[in-house]
Amino acid sequence: MDHRQFNGEGLVDTLKKIIGTRIKALRKHRSLTQEALAEAMACETATIGRYERGEFSPSVEQIAKMADVLGVSPAEIIPSSYEISRQELVDLREKLFTVALCIDNPEKLRVILDLAESSDK
DSSP states (O other): OOGGGGSSHHHHHHHHHHHHHHHHHHHHHTTOOHHHHHHHHTSOHHHHHHHHTTSSOOOHHHHHHHHHHHTSOGGGTSOOHHHHHHHHHHHHHHHHHHHHHHOOOHHHHHHHHHHHHHHTO
């Protein structure tokens, strides 16, 4: 596995995104509103929304408390290195697709395509 991906802001953003998605899924599975989860955690509803959108990440203490409220292990909220790697691939593919859509020069697109194809060999 290439561990370069585990450095920098990309990792932090990926972690926040995965954690937020899990918090939302677990909350909905328990039929809790953001308000109810916030009340149980003694925080503001907006904080839960920010976690779920991946704008902020909860502290270790907040993850432990949230896991308790949601009836799960903290490990169910925190992603594994494999999940982080998979999410990073999805994010990078989305960025590449967006960039490619904005390029109007066929030669530039060919260069990018050639580079992508040569890296796959």
